[in-house]
Amino acid sequence: MSAPLGVIVAVRGEAEAAVVAEVDAHPRLTVVRRCADLAEAVAVARAGLGAVVVLSAQPHLDADAVAAIRAAGAGIVGVGGGPGSRLEALGIAVARSALAEAVLAAVSGPAPEFVAPPERGTAAMVAVWGSGGAPGRTTVAVNLAAEAALAGHRTILVDLDTYGASVATALGLADEAPGIAAAARAAARGEDAGALLDRHALEVAPRLRVLTGLTRAARWPEVTAPGLERLWPALRAAADVVVLDLAAPADAGASPQGPGPRRDGATLAGLAEADVVIAVGGAEPHQLVRLVHVLLDHDGPTPVVAVNRIRAAVAGPRPEDAIAAALGRHAGVTEVWPLPWDLRACDAAARDGRTLAEAAPRSPLRRAIASMAEVVVAAARAARDAPATVTD
The missing domain is CATH 3.40.50.2300 (Response regulator)
Structure with a gap:
């Protein structure tokens, strides 16, 4: 027996x-x-x-x-x-x-699945990711979301940077807004995810809402993958476009991971859920080296590559061509979105807590991000609508 x-x-x-x-x-x-x-x-x-x-x-x-x-x-x-x-x-x-x-x-028997909200939705999800060292991930994420909203899409911008959340600062919002921590924590307890978004997503412009990030980096254990898994369907149901501002890749060797939650769990969950990933890097030589490492280490589908702060002073007389050639040679990148150096426009937006479309609508950087947003959102919607591939 x-x-x-x-x-x-x-x-x-x-x-x-x-x-x-x-x-x-x-x-x-x-x-x-x-x-x-x-x-x-x-x-x-x-x-x-x-x-x-x-x-x-x-x-x-x-x-x-x-x-x-x-x-x-x-x-x-x-x-x-x-x-x-x-x-x-x-x-x-x-x-x-x-x-x-x-x-x-x-x-x-098999373990039952989490109960998902009845309406899943079909919003396109774009993750803005990239190398460390502040290459401008949040600038791209904020303005990508703003351009999607201006194009007529109901858009939600989610600050998922568990190392240095800054979307609220970029948009002049109160730091104490509950945002993603409250939503993910309550979703992990089994509360209605759709109602959580209605309560915590702040409307900052027509068709644009924001889930602000962590008020302190030490609160990262509150934003875990299981909680986010319950939020994804509600986010897709509440918008046409969802933009995730993710942290840079963690150094896997820096701190051993135990059985508990991982600090980069939110980043990994966002990368896995997104329909399109944008990898942002800076134009400076050391930033390009970091971007190459990020692209070579990335296991998922090929991301859209955007290089920020492009200027001749750091990349030569034809910076776009030089950077594209370098990334093609070292990382196999076939296409690069060049985002020009536009310090005056960025300073004006940062000073007033506004988007580039509000602070400097004619700036070259704003036009470049608007063009990229149109293409990336269309690609994300196409990826979301494509039938799933069945393998034996």
Whole structure:
């Protein structure tokens, strides 16, 4: 006879005794740990001491905790939640009766998916990414989103830079606006993602709304991949175009990653979800070297390459041609979007917290970003509408 399956119990209140008694009464199950809180249950699951976690709704239960338990190879069964409860919103099967059978099913059956909002939407999603060293990623993201809105698209700009969020500053918004931290945190708890966007996305111009970034970089654990996974459908349903301002690539060797959330998790999630990725680099020689490294290390589809602050002083008398040739030779890039050096226009926009279209509508940089926005948004919409490729 095989050994009984180990069950970890993390149930709050008086219901715990009844849950333990019912599990222990079944010949194929045994309670291996009665946990004082959710954190202990996650730790015990990670230690491989149980096959299933039985839990009730509790303050710190969110998508991250659910993902951690499932990543440890344990099944999850909820108790005490009614139809449409927070447990079900997080994709946890709730045992209405016959708890022991539900526990056995959690071991043998597939894990349920998170409950997604009913309307997914088809918005095109563009991720603005690129090299480190401040090449102008936020400038491109802000003005790309502004140009998409001016072209008639309902647009949402999301600041997902977990190292140095600056969209709010660029647009003259209050730093204390809750933004992405509040939305992702609440989505991870299973709240209605569409309602979260209505509450937290700030309207800054006709057809342009913004989810501001982290008020302090130390708050990066609040913006996790499981929370973002619940926000993507709502973002696509709430707009025609979504622009993500992402952090530069993290140095994988700088800090070992444990089993918890990753600081670059938001960047990785955004790159994976986007229909088109724009890789932004600076025109200075050291910035081009960084951009080459980013492009060579990138595993996803080929990004659109935009080189910012192009000028003859750093790249010679024909800077566009010289930069395109260098990127083609070292990174295999066949097309480069040149964004000219336009210090006066950028200073005017930064001083007043406005977009280039507002502060310097005739500036060369504004015209270059507007042209790029038209092409990139069309490409993102085409990629979003293309049928998925089926492989054997």
